[in-house]
Amino acid sequence: MRIAEISSQDHHEPPSSSQSQSQSSDLLTKLESITTDIEHHSPESPLPQTLTTTLRHIIAQLSPLAPFHNSFNLQIWKLSYRLWNACVDLSNFVRSATSEVTEEHAKLRQVSADLLLIAVDVTGVPSPYFKCASFYYKTGMIWYELSRYDLASSCFEKATDLTAKVEVTSVTDREERRLLLDLNIARARTAWEVMDRNLAVNLLNRCKKVLFGIGENYIALANQYMCFGKSVLSKNDVVGVNEALKLMSEALELCEKGLGSVKKVEETVALKELRLKTLRFMAASHLQRDEFESVLKCVKVLRDGEKGENHPSSSVLAMKAWLGLGRYGEAEKELKGMVVNKGLPESVWVSAMESYLQAVGTSGAETAMGVFLGLLGRCNVSGGAAIRVVQRVVGDCVNGEGARVRVKVVGEFVSNDKVVALFSGEQAAKEQSGMHALLWNCAADHFRSKDYEVSAEMFEKSLLYVPHDLENRSLRAKGFRVLCLCYLGLSQLDRAQEYIDEAAKLEPNIACAFLKFKIYLLNNDHNGAITQVQAMPTCTDFTPEFLSLSAHEAIACRALPVAVDCLSRLLTFFSMGKPMPTTEVIVFRTLITILIQEPKNESEVLKYMKRAQTRFSDLGPERFFGTGEVGRRERNWFALNLWNIGLKSGQEKNYKLCGELFSICAEYYGITVDGEIEGNNLMVCKSLILAVSAMLAGEKLSMNPLLDNEVKEANELLERAGKILMTGSAKTHLVDDQTTTIEPQFYFIYTLSAYTLYTRLDDTESKQLLLIKNYANSKYCNPNHLLQIGLHASEGPRPNIEVVTFCLNTCISSLLSSSSPDYQTVALILRKLITITGFHKSNADNDGDDEDGVYGMYKKAYRIMVGLKAGEYPIEEGKWLAMTAWNRAALPLRLGQVVEAKKWMDMGFQLAGRVAGMDTYKSCMEDFVSGVEKKVQPQGHLIVGS
16 A cells, blocks of 8 residues: 555554454554564575565555554554564575575565554654654665666655655654755665756755755765766766756765855765865866866865875876877876976876877877886886887888887887896786786887888887797797797898707797798899708698798799609609698699799709609599699699600700600690590690600711610500591581691601611612602602602612602602692703613613603603793703713714613703703714714714814
C-alpha cells in the first residue's frame, strides 16, 4: 500500500473489533517468530529465498487491519527495529557478499521500513516520521549502490513524503536537518543516473532551502553540484561544457555563501579548498570551450589567494591556455616552472609535455626534453613517463618536417645516463622493453622510408635498452644485423662488416651468413661471395630459399659467376625432397639465361641443358616443365635457346659443340607435353640434320676422320631425320590452317650429309647414286643444290663420277629448261663435265661421234651457243671452249691421225665463230687448216715436215 494512502487514514479511529485484534495478534506473533529466526540465523549460510516473500505476505495481511491501538503500534516498532538490526548484523559479517546476497539483505531492510510505516503514527516515540524516513533513506541508498535506481527512487520518495508531514522551520535536530538535505541530494543523484538531469538539478536547487547555515551542508551540496559538473565535463561536448559551467558556478556560489555563514575553522578551510577545486574545474571547462582568456583569469584568481595557490593543475591549465592563444613563450615559462614544483604528479607533467609538443612541434622538442631532465632530480619519475614523452616526440616525425631535428633531440635524450638509469634493474624490465620497442619502431619507419642515416642512429640508441645478458643475446644480435643493413644502405661497407661480425659472435645464423655474402658482393669480391655461399648450408637454420635470395642479389649486382654458383647449388636440393622456394625448371631457366649473357659460355650452357634433360627424363616432362600451355612454353624456351646457340656455334665454326647442341635440341623438341600426340617433328628433323651436318663439317675442318662410334651416332641421327622426312610428319599447322613442310635447304643438307656418310659403307657408289636420284626426283630439288652435290661428289679421295655426271647433267638440263637460263652456271657446268670426262676417259675410247664423251660435250656446248645473242653466253667460257677444242687436235696431228685432228680443229673453228672477239683466231685457224691439208698425201696421211 502506498504511503499516501496510509497517511490519509485517521490513526485515532476507535480500536478494531475483537476478531481484528485476534487476527492482528496472530500476524504479529508470526512476524516475531520469523524475526527471532533471523536474529539467530548463522551469517555463514545464506538466508532462505522464501523468507522475504513470507514477510511481505504477512505485512500485506496486516496493513488493512490498521489503525491499531498505541501499544500494538509500539510492538510493531520494536519488531521493525529488531529486524533492521538483524539485517545490519548480517551485512556487517558478510563483508565480501555477492550482489545477490546483498540484494536479499536490502529486501529485508525494505520489509523493515514497510513494517514501520504501518505503525508510524505512534505516541511516545520522538520524531516518528523522521525515524521511518531514515529507514527508507538508508534502504534507498543500498538499492542505489546496487544500481536498482527504480527501487531507490521509490524509497527516497516515501521518505520525502514522511518528512513533508513536518514543517521545515520546526525541525531543530541536526541529524534531522541533515536527513532533509541528504534525501534531496540522494533523489537528485538517482534522477541523474537515469538521465533525468532537469529533475536532478531541480532537486539540488531545493536543497538550498534546507542548508540551515551549516557548513557541512554547504560543503555537501557544493560537492554534489561539482560532481555533476565534472560528469558533464567528461563527456567533452560543447553543450555539456555550458551545462558544466553552470553547475560549477552554483558550487562556487555555495562556497562563497558558506564562507560568509560558517564560523568553524575546519569548515572554513574545507570550503576554501572546495572553492579552489571548483575554480580549477571551471578553468578546465573554459579550456574545453577554447575560452583561453577565461582560463587565465581563473588561474589568476587561484594564484592571487591568501597563500598563493600552487596546485599542479594550475600550471598545466595556464600553459594550455597560453598555447591556445599562440603565446608559446609564456607556455614555455609555465612548462619550465613545473620543474620547481616537487609535488607535481607524473601524469600531470607528462600530459603537459604532450600538449606542449603537440602545439609547438619540432621547435619544442628540445625544451620538453630539458624539462624532463630537470624533473629527474626533483620528482619520482618512472620509465613509463620517459616513454610517453619520447612517443610524443617521435610519433609522427617520419618523412615530416623537422624529422632529423626531432630524432637528434630524442637520440641525445635517450642516451643520457640519467634516462638510461631509469630503466635499470629488474623492476624496470617492462619499461625497458617498451622504450626499446619504441625506438626500434621509429628506426624501422625511417628504414622503410630509406632514411638510413636516421634509422641507424635510432637502432643504435635502441641497443642501450637491451640488457647484456644471455636471455637478450638474440635481441642484441638482431640489432647488430639491422644496423648492418642500414650501413649497407649508406654504402659504408666497413661499418656494415663490423656490425655483422658482432652479430655473428652473438648468434651465428643464416641471416649473418647472407649479409656477409652481400658485403662481399658489394665489394666485388666474387671469390669471397662464392666461399660464403658454400658455407651457408652449414648454418642450422639454413633453407634453400637463401640460395635463391643470394642468386637474386648476385644478379642485381651483375655478379653473374656468383649467381651461377648459387643457382647450381640450389639445383642439388631438388632431389632431396625439401620444400623449395621455386620450381626446378625456373632455376634451370634462370641459370641458363645468365650463362647466355656472357660470351664463351656455350659449353656451360650445354652442360646444364644435359642436366635438365636428365631431370625431365627422371621426373617426366609434365612434372618438370608443367602442364598445359605453361609446360609447352617452358619446353620451347629450352629448345629455342639450344637452337640459337647451336646456330651461333656453327657460325663460329665450333662444329663439335654445334653438333652436340643440335642433338640435345632435337631431344627437347621431341618431348610431348600434356596430351600432345607428337612433339614438334619439324624442329626435331631440322635439329637432327644440323647436328649431323655439324659433325661432318667438324671432320672436314679438323681433317681428323670421325671415330667409328661417332659415325654410328651420326648414322642413327640421320636415320631418325630420314624417317621423319619420308613419312611426311615434319609438318606443322599454322594459324590459318595452312601447313608447311621442311625447307628445301634442310632436305639438301640431309642429302649431302647422307651422301658423305655413305662413303663409309659397302657398295658405296650405287647407294650414293640412288640417294641423289631420289633427291633429284623430289619436289625439294633445286639446280643450285644439285650442282653443289655434284661438285662435292667430284672432290675427295673417292669421287663418284657417276654421281657427278648425273648431277651436272641433270642440273644443266634443269637450267636449260628454264625460261631465262643462267648461262654463266651452264658454262661452268659444261667446263666441269668436260674436265671430268676428259680425265676419266682415254681418247681411244672416244673414237667417232661419241655423244657421251668429251667431243659430245663440246658439241652440246656448240648447240647451246647456236642462236644466242652476242655476249649472252659468257665470252671467257666460249673462248675456253674454242681454244681447248682446237688444242685437242695437236696430239692426233703429231700422231698422224689427220681425221681425228681435223674433227677437233673444225669444232674449235665452229665454236670460235660463236664467240665475239675471236676473228683473228679464226683467220689463223683457217690458214693452219689449209696448210695442214696441203701437206697431207693423197693416201690421206699428214706430211710431217715444216
